[in-house]
Amino acid sequence: xxxxxxxxDNESSDKxxxxxxxxxxxxxxxxxxxxxxxxxxxxxxxxxxxxSKAPGEDGLNSGILIQNFKCFPNLFTPVYNAxxxxxxxxxxxxxxVILPVVKLGKEGNTESTKYRPISLLNVFGKVLKKLLxxxxxxxxxxxxxxxxxxxxxxxxxxxxxxAMAVKRICEGKFTKKELRNHD
Numbered sequence: 571x572x573x574x575x576x577x578x579d580n581e582s583s584d585k586x587x588x589x590x591x592x593x594x595x596x597x598x599x600x601x602x603x604x605x606x607x608x609x610x611x612x613x614x615x616x617x618x619x620x621x622s623k624a625p626g627e628d629g630l631n632s633g634i635l636i637q638n639f640k641c642f643p644n645l646f647t648p649v650y651n652a653x654x655x656x657x658x659x660x661x662x663x664x665x666x667v668i669l670p671v672v673k674l675g676k677e678g679n680t681e682s683t684k685y686r687p688i689s690l691l692n693v694f695g696k697v698l699k700k701l702l703x704x705x706x707x708x709x710x711x712x713x714x715x716x717x718x719x720x721x722x723x724x725x726x727x728x729x730x731x732x733a734m735a736v737k738r739i740c741e742g743k744f745t746k747k748e749l750r751n752h753d
Contacts, residue, residue, distance in 0.1 A: 571685065572668075574685075575668055575670070575687040598657070604655070604705075606654065606655075607651050607654060608647070609643045611701070612639065612647055612650065612701070613643070615701060616632065616636045619636070619693075619696070619697075620632065621633035624690050625690065625693065626665075626667055626690040626692040626693060626696075627692055628662075628693065628694065630693045632693055632696070634693075635697065650697070650698060654701075659695070659698060660694075660695075662692065663691075663692050663695030663698060664691075664695055665692065666689040666690055666691045666692070667689070668689055669687070669690065670685035670687055671686050671687075671688055672685060672686075719735070
């Protein structure tokens with residue numbers, strides 16, 4: 571089951587593309603223009619977390635972290651800023667507890683594919699990940715980097731939006747063709 575959930579990461583089987591990614595990931599970062607995370611930014615993010623979610627390997631949930639952050643904001647903020655400054659994501663924050671959950675309709679199946687893995691991540695890692703994602707999204711949206719026709723993997727956009735865009739294009743083409751046929 572673990573072989574199915576966690577594929578092997580073998581550098582010797584990397585293609586040139588993946589070798590390039592590994593090489594770039596090891597290069598030092600030059601991000602001197604990154605603004606440090608603020609206490610308010612961290613508190614706002616922490617308050618969005620669902621405190622009822624199961625804890626990861628560290629046994630801490632977001633409610634515990636929020637309470638501690640409110641008491642000791644000067645302890646947590648510098649740790650996350652050091653991660654940002656050094657381009658470092660602590661290995662301990664990447665580990666997770668993997669729970670297999672049976673997929674609907676696959677209950678009688680004996681294959682490992684009947685399970686869907688759920689990873690319970692450490693809360694400190696969840697916070698750093700979300701802080702970084704928010705910064706990346708802010709940069710992408712404020713600099714209008716994404717194509718307006720990008721629908722997948724974006725907040726407030728879905729396949730329904732993509733289908734409606736196709737419908738509008740088709741309706742426009744149909745109307746123009748109809749008008750030409752009447753001339």
